Amino acid sequence: MNCPFASSRTTPPATPPPSHFRNNATIPTLKDYDVDPIYGFLPANPMPIRRLPAAYEPWENILDNLNALLLAGSLRKTVENLPLLSTDLLANDREWQRAYLVLSFIGQAYVWGHSQQASEVLPVTIARPWNSCSERLGLLPVITYASVTLYNYRLIDPSGPLKLDNMAVMHTFTGSDEAWFYLVSIASEAEGAPALSAILSAMHAVKAQDLEALNASLTTIGNSIEAITKVMLRMYERNDPYVFYNRVRHFLTGWEDSNDLPNGVYYEGVDSVPGAPAKCPISGFSAAKPSTESLSQYGSKPLQSGAFGKYAGASTGQSSMMHCLDVALGIEHRPTRTGRCTAANFNLEEAKAHLAAASSSSATSTKSPTGCPVSSSGSTGASAVNHILEMRKYMPGPHRAFIEALERGPSIRAFVENLTNNPALDANGNSVHDPALAAETTRLYNRCVSEMRGFRDRHLQIVAAYIVTQARKKRDAEAEAPQEDPATISIPSPVTEKPKMREVLQARGTGGTDLIPFLKQSRQETIEALVTPQV
Numbered sequence: 001m002n003c004p005f006a007s008s009r010t011t012p013p014a015t016p017p018p019s020h021f022r023n024n025a026t027i028p029t030l031k032d033y034d035v036d037p038i039y040g041f042l043p044a045n046p047m048p049i050r051r052l053p054a055a056y057e058p059w060e061n062i063l064d065n066l067n068a069l070l071l072a073g074s075l076r077k078t079v080e081n082l083p084l085l086s087t088d089l090l091a092n093d094r095e096w097q098r099a100y101l102v103l104s105f106i107g108q109a110y111v112w113g114h115s116q117q118a119s120e121v122l123p124v125t126i127a128r129p130w131n132s133c134s135e136r137l138g139l140l141p142v143i144t145y146a147s148v149t150l151y152n153y154r155l156i157d158p159s160g161p162l163k164l165d166n167m168a169v170m171h172t173f174t175g176s177d178e179a180w181f182y183l184v185s186i187a188s189e190a191e192g193a194p195a196l197s198a199i200l201s202a203m204h205a206v207k208a209q210d211l212e213a214l215n216a217s218l219t220t221i222g223n224s225i226e227a228i229t230k231v232m233l234r235m236y237e238r239n240d241p242y243v244f245y246n247r248v249r250h251f252l253t254g255w256e257d258s259n260d261l262p263n264g265v266y267y268e269g270v271d272s273v274p275g276a277p278a279k280c281p282i283s284g285f286s287a288a289k290p291s292t293e294s295l296s297q298y299g300s301k302p303l304q305s306g307a308f309g310k311y312a313g314a315s316t317g318q319s320s321m322m323h324c325l326d327v328a329l330g331i332e333h334r335p336t337r338t339g340r341c342t343a344a345n346f347n348l349e350e351a352k353a354h355l356a357a358a359s360s361s362s363a364t365s366t367k368s369p370t371g372c373p374v375s376s377s378g379s380t381g382a383s384a385v386n387h388i389l390e391m392r393k394y395m396p397g398p399h400r401a402f403i404e405a406l407e408r409g410p411s412i413r414a415f416v417e418n419l420t421n422n423p424a425l426d427a428n429g430n431s432v433h434d435p436a437l438a439a440e441t442t443r444l445y446n447r448c449v450s451e452m453r454g455f456r457d458r459h460l461q462i463v464a465a466y467i468v469t470q471a472r473k474k475r476d477a478e479a480e481a482p483q484e485d486p487a488t489i490s491i492p493s494p495v496t497e498k499p500k501m502r503e504v505l506q507a508r509g510t511g512g513t514d515l516i517p518f519l520k521q522s523r524q525e526t527i528e529a530l531v532t533p534q535v
């Protein structure tokens with residue numbers, strides 16, 4: 001028998017095995033999913049626009065003055081007094097994307113404020129158009145990776161190279177460290193872009209069983225991952241971990257699981273937002289109503305009916321690039337535990353030990369870095385959620401669809417696995433493929449997986465430096481602060497900053513995950529994709 005998918009070199013099976021690598025599957029094209037061969041997921045041809053048409057000047061004016069308004073404490077009032085602008089005048093994708101960016105910055109600034117209590121209510125003037133833009137783009141009405149990176153970049157010299165040194169961001173909440181955080185992420189999108197065409201070529205090569213073409217594509221994919229890791233390491237150059245943790249993250253945080261906003265945010269004047277609880281048919285309010293305190297804070301106008309939405313904030317985990325690479329290489333992510341650490345079960349020493357282990361080994365541990373008990377399977381008994389898949393909800397619709405189309409495409413990993421361990425034989429029992437070429441395919445595939453592991457190793461170190469260590473320092477500083485007699489302290493301002501114990505004690509992602517166990521699991525799943533020749 002001469003089945004190319006034969007599972008054994010010497011004993012062909014009675015019936016042909018299934019086509020594990022889905023070689024009849026359709027392969028997507030980049031252009032159908034708003035992906036550029038050079039810019040990847042970054043909008044290009046035309047580039048992101050820098051200002052909306054004149055009708056939207058009231059929004060742009062607020063963004064121009066965002067920092068000043070925040071500092072002056074007058075942002076909320078200004079937003080409440082905005083005219084309600086319709087999105088009907090937005091004429092093309094770039095305008096919709098720009099509007100989403102502008103409203104993301106204003107919306108986040110409104111909710112979190114500057115040393116103010118979070119606002120549970122988002123006024124109709126922002127809530128309604130933000131929700132319309134999100135619907136149109138397949139995003140959610142919260143700040144996302146798309147708001148701060150994809151739609152927020154420009155080239156300093158438009159005819160110059162797509163490289164970090166020639167990139168700028170249009171907006172930040174806080175300044176240059178934050179800008180660098182976005183810029184490095186944007187540069188990583190650019191460095192990864194060649195991998196996207198190569199993934200499609202690799203899938204075509206699998207279909208055609210063309211090892212030379214497959215090897216060339218795998219080489220490009222491996223080089224791209226290496227370049228992503230290299231540029232990611234430039235993060236340390238101009239983004240100070242203290243500034244990032246204590247100044248920047250605040251604005252990028254969502255309200256999916258927030259102590260400050262336990263019901264999420266109330267989108268005034270919006271009939272429904274994705275995932276919103278059902279509304280009361282009589283009052284028009286969703287089951288949970290904004291608190292009396294929120295209502296009293298909320299200006300003088302009567303509150304319109306609306307809907308509560310609970311969403312995670314912006315996270316680099318929302319980059320479609322890494323999802324594509326995972327899918328292309330057959331790296332599968334399992335659900336992660338959702339157990340939350342609390343002040344009660346936090347143990348810093350265990351957290352430190354865990355982190356030390358995390359940066360030197362891939363072995364799983366039975367303690368989370370926050371010192372919370374975790375079983376070796378990563379479960380605390382709480383329901384498990386696949387955080388990596390969850391992040392796809394926060395990607396632009398066409399990019400999410402592209403990843404899903406890749407999932408339906410031919411499986412490169414299954415092909416390499418077969419090639420390595422069940423090579424196809426001709427009528428004489430000889431390998432159909434040149435064994436040296438096939439060995440090279442296995443090596444190149446494994447190199448791609450190892451590059452992904454290398455990326456995740458380095459990323460873990462970044463997260464440790466920018467979040468876990470900073471959380472610890474903040475906790476230590478608070479513990480060392482002299483305990484004054486509260487009776488002798490006068491609090492001068494009506495603006496109170498609530499102690500954020502959970503934020504201090506928990507090293508959590510802006511996207512809302514318990515960090516290190518999640519990232520370690522993701523790295524472990526990467527390692528599991530390696531194809532090992534069976535002897």
Ligand code: HEM
Pocket residue numbers: 181184185188228232235239244314315316317318319322388456459462463466467508509510511512513514515519522523
């Ligand atoms: C200061 C720099 C960075 C910090 C503090 C950081 C932080 C995080 C955090 C907290 C998560 C967990 C998900 C969440 O809860 O939000 C995460 C996930 C992730 N980040 Fe980053 N990140 C940084 C830079 C980057 C860069 C530059 C990239 C891309 C090149 C990147 C790619 C990813 C990916 C792909 C995930 C999903 C987890 C995985 O696939 O293993 N990160 N990051």
